[in-house]
Amino acid sequence: MAIHHLGHEIKAVILDITGVLKESGQAIEGSVEAVNRLLNSGLQIRFCTNETTVTRKDLVSELQSLGFLVDEAKVFPPIPAMCRLLKERNLRPHLLVHQDAVADFSEVDQSDPNCVVIGDATHEFTYENLSKAFQCLMLLDQPILFSLGKGKYYQEHGELVLDAGAYMKALEFLMTTAEPSIKTLLRPWTLDLT
Amino acid sequence: MAIHHLGHEIKAVILDITGVLKESGQAIEGSVEAVNRLLNSGLQIRFCTNETTVTRKDLVSELQSLGFLVDEAKVFPPIPAMCRLLKERNLRPHLLVHQDAVADFSEVDQSDPNCVVIGDATHEFTYENLSKAFQCLMLLDQPILFSLGKGKYYQEHGELVLDAGAYMKALEFLMTTAEPSIKTLLRPWTLDLT
Numbered sequence: 001m002a003i004h005h006l007g008h009e010i011k012a013v014i015l016d017i018t019g020v021l022k023e024s025g026q027a028i029e030g031s032v033e034a035v036n037r038l039l040n041s042g043l044q045i046r047f048c049t050n051e052t053t054v055t056r057k058d059l060v061s062e063l064q065s066l067g068f069l070v071d072e073a074k075v076f077p078p079i080p081a082m083c084r085l086l087k088e089r090n091l092r093p094h095l096l097v098h099q100d101a102v103a104d105f106s107e108v109d110q111s112d113p114n115c116v117v118i119g120d121a122t123h124e125f126t127y128e129n130l131s132k133a134f135q136c137l138m139l140l141d142q143p144i145l146f147s148l149g150k151g152k153y154y155q156e157h158g159e160l161v162l163d164a165g166a167y168m169k170a171l172e173f174l175m176t177t178a179e180p181s182i183k184t185l186l187r188p189w190t191l192d193l194t
Numbered sequence: 195m196a197i198h199h200l201g202h203e204i205k206a207v208i209l210d211i212t213g214v215l216k217e218s219g220q221a222i223e224g225s226v227e228a229v230n231r232l233l234n235s236g237l238q239i240r241f242c243t244n245e246t247t248v249t250r251k252d253l254v255s256e257l258q259s260l261g262f263l264v265d266e267a268k269v270f271p272p273i274p275a276m277c278r279l280l281k282e283r284n285l286r287p288h289l290l291v292h293q294d295a296v297a298d299f300s301e302v303d304q305s306d307p308n309c310v311v312i313g314d315a316t317h318e319f320t321y322e323n324l325s326k327a328f329q330c331l332m333l334l335d336q337p338i339l340f341s342l343g344k345g346k347y348y349q350e351h352g353e354l355v356l357d358a359g360a361y362m363k364a365l366e367f368l369m370t371t372a373e374p375s376i377k378t379l380l381r382p383w384t385l386d387l388t
Contacts, residue, residue: 130319153368170361170363173363
């Protein structure tokens with residue numbers, strides 16, 4: 001049975017993950033049941049996220065362990081999309097990303113970097129690592145910085161913690177005279193609904 | 195004998211310190227002799243600096259050990275000026291400054307903070323410390339952030355390293371919705387030339 005809303009037939013639902021389905025390692029109450037109802041409704045379901053602190057595989061494993069019926073092909077985090085774009089443009093990144101997410105860049109050439117990619121590196125946002133990313137940009141004739149998000153902060157374990165956006169802004173300010181090409185990767189993915 | 199330049203009598207000379215008199219712990223060639231000539235000329239000499247990684251006392255000791263004839267009363271770094279301003283306005287800072295400079299804040303009440311002061315904290319610009327400064331600002335009805343400088347970077351031991359400005363910009367971005375009062379302390383000091 002087709003589902004309609006405001007005169008349009010709804011064919012698919014795209015769900016956010018962190019803060020919508022789960023938070024701080026716990027399923028949000030009612031979310032597992034809600035996803036099951038959507039899956040049983042015949043709608044196409046995709047899961048989009050700006051999560052960059054884990055690999056896609058680990059994120060999907062966590063969701064499955066929380067009871068969500070989800071498979072990897074239907075989950076769209078920023079890093080796989082970033083990797084596709086890097087390959088298309090022959091870009092070799094210097095990475096400032098979370099250690100637990102770095103495996104998702106394994107198929108990307110990281111030698112002799114010609115751009116910088118930052119994600120939600122959390123505790124790896126040290127003075128040394130931010131300096132290294134900056135020094136890398138300064139060595140480039142055309143500095144290119146990709147940020148996997150521009151969020152300011154989010155809540156974790158009841159506390160507000162910094163997101164990648166703060167560090168994106170710091171690097172953007174540092175490179176102002178060199179006019180970098182700042183790209184925030186928001187929705188570069190395409191969803192296959194066939 | 196009075197010294198004139200472009201029709202004006204010159205009464206005083208104000209000298210920068212880091213990058214002008216010394217760099218990376220070494221006197222810059224000819225600078226000790228130049229300062230001596232100025233001191234012997236009868237001009238008033240003052241030393242201004244945006245240095246916030248050491249106390250004024252340690253900075254003066256370093257200059258003296260490098261051969262400069264300088265006494266503490268003639269050296270004007272940002273922190274003593276910042277302290278005066280904090281006292282005048284009954285502000286109690288949460289500090290994100292270099293450990294070697296923190297002693298210069300000893301006479302300032304730091305309990306129950308109602309503002310944040312950042313300086314060139316170098317390696318103490320960790321994710322945790324920046325998060326703490328941000329959380330402190332978020333708790334204030336009227337968030338006030340003072341930055342002891344807005345420099346982007348400087349050279350040390352032949353390498354470009356980040357200055358306080360990058361982190362000032364990150365905090366400024368984080369607090370945008372809360373409309374903070376961002377103050378960059380550039381020249382709040384007054385020089386006593388009498």
